[in-house]
Amino acid sequence: MVESKVKDKSLAAKGKLQIEWAESHMPVLMAIRERFIREKPLKGIRIAASLHVTKETAVLVKTLAAGGAEVYLAPSNPLSTQDDVAAALVEEGIHVYAWKGMNNREYYNAIGFAISSEPDITLDDGGDVAGTLHKLALGITDESVKYALEVAGNRDYVGLTRKILGGTEETTTGVIRFRAMEKDGKLMYPIIAVNDSYTKYLFDNRYGTGQSTWDGIIRATNLLIAGKVIVVAGYGWVGRGVAMRAKGLGARRVIVTEVNPIRALEAVFEGFEVMPMSEAAEVGDIFITATGDIRVITLNHMLKMKDGAVLANTGHFNVEIDVEALEKNAKSKREIRPYVVEYLLPNGRKIYLIAEGRLVNLSAAEGHPSEVMDMSFSNQALAAEYILRNKGKLTPRVYRLPQEIDEEIARLKLTAMGVRFDSLTEEQAKYISSWETGT
Structure with missing residues (x-):
């Protein structure tokens, strides 16, 4: 059964049209989805996500689900949820707890809902799921933790947090938080700083x-x-x-x-x-x-x-x-x-x-255009896959995705846009990787 709490499930038909519009403008993520459908790299994995519940996010979570993941989605801002999209995602089998205009208690109840899934991977935009999990494990109590516990309930949060394979972080603010936790020795599982990928911050942050x-x-x-x-x-x-x-x-x-x-x-x-x-x-x-x-x-x-x-x-x-x-x-x-x-x-x-x-x-608007979120959310999807591929190899640190993944996203985007670009000749590649040749 799909667990959910959204504003109005009757909005689903409208939301599906919005998601369809976004999918038609996110070719890179859709190509990743096609591969995920074939390979099921996330099979059996439970993902807790705190993201803006928009039509673009819907394309991401549907891609994760296509890869075999069970996704629990909470918002990452009380005012950013698109209610029609939230309703449509419930019909798609995604566990959603989100609506536009949440108060502070309702918002952290939603974070508690995501945590209650006892995830293998966390996806964040601002760090609220991973941050709240760490507070619970470290015994830090504040109003946000109290509200999260109303839905998440009492659990072995130390054990839960330690078993998490890794998390991702979408935005600059969240990355700053996790780097501070790493510096203080408080970070309990690895975090992929999606925001540090060139195909994220050079485009999403600036143009989006x-x-x-x-x-x-x-x-x-x-x-x-x-x-x-x-x-x-x-x-x-x-x-x-x-x-x-x-x-x-x-x-x-x-x-x-x-x-x-x-x-x-x-x-x-x-x-x-x-x-x-x-x-x-x-x-x-x-x-x-x-x-x-x-x-x-x-x-x-x-x-x-x-x-x-x-x-x-x-x-x-x-x-x-x-x-x-x-x-x-x-x-x-x-x-x-x-x-x-x-x-x-x-x-x-x-x-x-x-x-x-x-x-x-x-x-007050719809967030970034789908075309730029295509790259940002491709990074998120591939970061989740990267965490699984490197299970047991990543220590509790903040990591950047490998450059080859960044460049592959850029290549896919250029191809989708019909843009051709040069490649190095064998001679050029040898020249820039050597030191012998002088003036």
């Missing part, structure tokens, strides 16, 4: 987030970007994509705020203004955080902002904008449009927060 962030902002506000002053906090690959698309949409000025001097210098050389947030706060029209860190925009910054400034976050967790301080200090608030809340500040100015400061591209 760059486009989908603006899709979310424009859907929520219907504002014209041309002529506006845009402030992008953080110039990692996500920030680069957001800044690049802002320029392409006709922004009058694109300002970058950074704490890393090398990234700040890159932003300057790429034609963007760089200044501290304390200065940018006074001139920006739209602010977008993309740092992965906490309180990048504080109440003090908000009090400096223009009347009518718009705030959005495209980092994984809703900690980059100090929403708690805003809630405590605002004189009033009201939802003026779906996903847009107007706050009246003590100084009489109004600012507008999109999607509660959560991931704007998945909360």
